[in-house]
Structures are given as structure tokens and as C-alpha cells.
Amino acid sequence: MHPAFPSVTFSNHWTLATGLHPESHGIVANKFYDPVLKKDFSIEDDDSRWWHGEPIWMTAQRQEKESAVIMWPGSMISGLKPKRVIDFNDTVSPHDKFDQTLQWIDLPREERPNLIGVYIQQTDENGHRHGPTSQDIDKTIADMDDAIGYLLKGLDDRNLLGRIHVVIVSDHGMAETDRSRVIYYDDILSSTSRSWLREREADPLLGLRPKDNAPKHAIQQIYQEFYNFTQSHPDPHFQVYLKEDVPARLHYSNNERIAPIVAIPDVGYVMVDHDRFDPKSATEQFSPIGIHGYDNLAVEMRSIFMAHGPAVDMMYGRRAVLAPFYNTEVYSFVCELLNIDANPAHNGTMEGQFVRIR
Template identity: 35%
Template sequence: MNRLPRLLLCSLLALAGCATHPSVLTPEAKAQQAKVAATAPLLLISIDGYRADYFDRHLSPTLEQLAATGVHADSMQPSFPSLTFPNHYAIVTGMVPDHNGIVNNNMVDTQLGKFSLKDRSAVRNGLWWDQATPLWETADANGLRTATMFWPGSEADIQGEHPDYWKKFKAKMKPNRRVDQILKWLDLPAGKRPTFLTLYFDAVDHAGHEHGPDSPEVDQALRDTDAAIAHLVDGLRKRGLFDKMNIIVVADHGMASVPKENHILIDTLMSMDDVEPVTTAGVLVGFNPKLGHDFNAVEQQMEQPHQHMHCWDKTRIPARFQYGSNARVPRLVCLADVGWSIATTESLAKKKGHVSLGEHGYDNADPKMRALFVAHGPAFQRGIRFHNFPNVDVYPLMAHLLGIRPKLSDGRFEDVQGMLKQ
């Protein structure tokens, strides 16, 4: 985090003959210090693509033990679209993608240009992320140290701030090394040790895309990821921290099987000459009009019923999706039915048969998109099963656990309050 404002404040107070010596701390400052010191650490873990019912495969014994002695939700509903970056940012801001500004993994902004999750310069540009405030910034502003191990948005300088500790994303970093970094941060002296931390695993999602959700490869990724969480739990126990910190394990979305032949060729249904180059592809495809072309005619044609796909002008997207008001949402949006994907003849040919056998981004109410939620720690009830709830509710829950006032959000604390001890 940028500490310059704090350093300037300390300098000014020092010139006034006060701030740096503990004996001259005001009662309010002492109370704040005591509150920070007493706050139980909170670790937020994401297992990308861990569909809620993967839990029933009994390949995650560590997660099962956390659930048995904590809270296990039937599922957690992702925000729409059920994609990686939009939902990770929804979880830490409490705002659905249409409100947090990350409306897709790939998008266009009239001022900023194009965004892609593979474009590292765009990912690290805070202007893409500043329509919402992530929890690590609010925690920092309340005197809590923060650390993020690969969370979308954490590499960007958002509203002038970073987490106190963060790492550039390295896809090849092994799960246990990611855990080891979390443990190293927890080994820091009390004044430097983070209170809010995030941890990210992606093997389950990759296996689901490459081989499909029902594949042996997904099962192995579940085992491997659970082994990394077991390594984490063992490290926390050795440090005497396991029973003293709150742990929340979530997924950003689920995964659906997509047979190789299930492709909707969008260029056979509309003229690509009338639209700007496709801004998104796959499950959710967006189109903006090309200057001088009659886009009303395009929309009228595409909003007619189509097999395996629905298209809407952004102002007519069904209200339950909470999507379409943000300027980054393309004017025309087409959503594939679960189990289908949208492509052009050219883009499909370029893949040369190498297509994803698993996809997400579909209707966020579909059971195959539902995500994992497990919580464990001193603040949570033991051994309870909780109902399905929207993922934006995790944000006010975490703010409550950290003892800080959350920003205004789409989340509702009262909907998840029942999982906490009274």
C-alpha cells in the first residue's frame, strides 16, 4: 500500500512534538491499536472453478473436515456473468460486475481501450478497477495490514493503493509454494503481520476447461488442491494459529461440460461487417455497432429466438442478471445455453479442434455454475449446513469479521449472519 500520506502525517505530528512516542498516543489511538491487535486474522481462499457439487466426490478430505467443524453452504451463487475476474472482484467488493466495472474477462472501455485477463499491462492498470473499492483497501485504511497471494485486482494500483504485501501472478507457481508465502507473511512480527490475507488456486479450473468437469484430471486437481490446503492447516497448527483465525474458502463459479460439436457459429446468423471486432467470445459474446451501420436491424434480427442462445440489447437484459447498465457492457449481448459455446467460423478454425470441454459464464442461476463455500474459525458456528446465497454477501461478512465498516455494496450481511456464533 502507498504509505506516503501516513508518513507525511507522522512527520507533521513529529514536528508538533507528539506522534512518534507511545506515551503521547491519544486514548482513541490506543483503543484503535488494541482493536487491531485483538482482531482475529482472516484468510480468504479461492479455488477457481470448484463447482459446489464437487464436494460430494469426497476428494477433498481437508475441506470436509473444515466443513464438519465449521460452516458448509449448499452452494454459493456467482454473480453474472459467471466468469473469473468479474466474480473474484465481486467477492472482495460486494458489488456485482455491472457495478464493480469488471464486466467480463475481456472488455472494451472508450477511454482505456481493450482489457484482457491475459494482458498484464491492462490487468495492472488501476483505472480498470477503480469503480469499486476492494476490501484490502478498506482494511488498510482501518489500520489492518493486508496480503494477497494472486487475487484478481491485487496487482493494480487501485485508487492509489495496493495491499501491503502482494505478488505478481505466476501461473506455474506450485500450490504449496503459494501456501508457504502465506505462512511467511503470518510469521512476520506483530506490527507487520497481515490480518486480512487472500490465497488463490487455479488447477481445478484449468482441468475443467481442458478435460471437462467429469474427467479424471479434475478429480486429481481436487486432490492436489486439497493437499495444499492440508499443508496450510498443518502450518497454521504448528504456529498455534489454526484455532485463532477465520478461514473462508470460496469458488468464483462452477463448470459445465461442453461437447466438441456444441458450437453456435454466430457469423452464420449475422453479418460481422456491421459490428466492431468481437469484444468477448465463448459463452457470453458482446457486439458494438460499427460506425455508419444500421445496428437496429442487427439487433432486431439477433433478438429473435435462436437455438441454444439468447441475445438482448443491453437495456433489455433480464433484470435478474443485474447486468447492462455499465458502459463497458457491449450494446448487444448473446448468451449461450448451458453446454454450448459461441464462436465464429474463423475463430473455430484457428483452434484446430483444440476446444474447451468445460465452460462457465452461463446463467448464474444454473446449478452447474454454483460455487463452493466453506468457513471455519472462532467466529463461525460448528458443523452447520447453510443455504445458498449470492457471493456478494461474502464482502459484508468479511468486513464484520475484521471489525470494519464496509463500503456500500450489493451484499447483505443479514443474509449470512446466521452462520456466525451469537
């Protein structure tokens, strides 16, 4: 499965929940500025104006089906909460989350949720910390597999494994980086251009937005300095665009929260300034070792999709392999499993029907 662009956590969790591209649902990065609200996005900000679109649990609730969600980004926001929600807590283990899931499944029929969503963050955290090819991440993935096995055994013990749908997704992949793949964008810009800029946005992309008091030509000057660099260096390891010129396939132009200038580094490269990482330091540990957020068609950014259950078997048969698709399709697929009507305002095009290749 291909993630949405940019392939970062908050953007893709909300795409999975709503079926919308980030430019449509408004969570355009993990870190960005809204020039209308005049403030920086924070996951702790309980303001529903950040979160556009209708998440799957609200779609279900409109059609008299209850939901419960464990730590999914956006599910804790006032006005967007499902009936049952557990806020993010980094100390809770995957097994504990699935214990809670099974407790909800054990509720009497009239109280039992029809949809349960669970976010498990340890793979992402350890991927950043140790990199995607480390023994540490291998162990983390084995632990996640064990936790999912624990859930499936719990369902099987309840004679529910063949009667309930389980959908497993990831929000993105992970690429390895190191100190040799750092691009210092403050070396590219003139001191005048640097003085006009707000704090950078959209890491590991480079989103640049001039301050309100910058001159009208600031955007064009900053862009031109980046563009000139890409033309004078044989391998600059990034592409730079004015927001309106970002390739259409990325769906990353039509929102005021997207910075006016967007630089997209090659996979594994990171754009920083000297305040973030000192290239002359032999002792400073480079971090993170694993990064995501790159072109959503890059092999390293691929996410996973697995589904099991009676309707899945009926539609595709067992052990079916699907043709690649974009994660904007997951919302309508889950609506199909819930037997509810999807909100028509989503960006999926397959109406919950995937293409089997074998």
C-alpha cells in the same frame, strides 16, 4: 454460493473483493471494450480506471489493518495494491503459496498481516483443459484439497487453527462442452451486419458492439437478426437481449462497458465464428472442453463457500450448512471477521449474516 453474472474469473474475483456486481465495479467480462477509455480491457493494463469499487484489502487498510495478497486479480494495480502483494506467476504451486502465507503469519505481531488473500488457479486451468468430469480434474481437486490440508496443518502446528479464520471460495463452477454444441453466430448475421461489428466481447456470452462508423440503426438490425433466428428455430440454444432488456436479476445492464447486444447461450453451448473453429475439420481438437460464464443460477455454475474459525463457530456453530446466497455477500462477511466497517457502497444485502438451514 451463486457467482455473479457473468460467471467468469475476473468479474467474480472483483465481486468477491468488493461486494459489487460486475455492472457496478466495471469488470463486466474477461474481455470487453470501454467506449470512454477507447481501449480493450487487459489484465496486464496497470490502469486503475478499469477497477471500480473498494477491495477488502483497501477497506482494511483504511482502518489500520494490513493485508497481503497472492496473485488475486486486481491486487497488482497501482493505487489498489495492499502492503504486500505477489504478482501472478503460473509456475508457483499451491503449496508454495501456502508456505508464503505461513511465513507472513510467522512475522512479529506488529508486521503480521490481518488479512491474507490467496488465488489458486490450477483447478480452473485444468477444468478448461480436461472438462469438469475428467479424471484429470479429480486429481487436481485432490491436489487442492491436499494443499489446503497442508495450510491447516501449518496453522495447527502453530496452535492457531482455533484462533484464525479460514474462508475458502471459488469464483465459479464449470460446464462440459464439445463440438456438437457450437453455435456459429456469423451464420446468423447478414454480411452487412457482420461488417459493422467490432471484435466480439464477453466469451462465452456473445457481446456485440458496432464500430464507431456504423449507421445508427446497426444495433437494432443486428439484434433483430438474432431475435428472428430464435423465433424461427425450435431450439436455438441461446437468448438474445438488447443491453437494457437483460433480465434484472442478472444485474447486467447499467454500464457502458456492457456490449449493446448480449446473447446468452445455454449451459455447455459456445457461440463462435468460423474463424475460431472449423466445423468441417475432423482433426482439429475442440477446445476448451470445460467452460464457465453462463447464467449464474445454473447448477453447473455454482461456486463453493466454506468458513472456519472462532467467530464462525460463535455465529453458526460447527458443521453448519447455509442457505444459498450470492457472492456479493462475501465482502461484508469478511469485514465482520476483521471487525471493520464495510464500505457502504457495496451490493450485499445481508450485512455479513447468513441463514443457517441445518
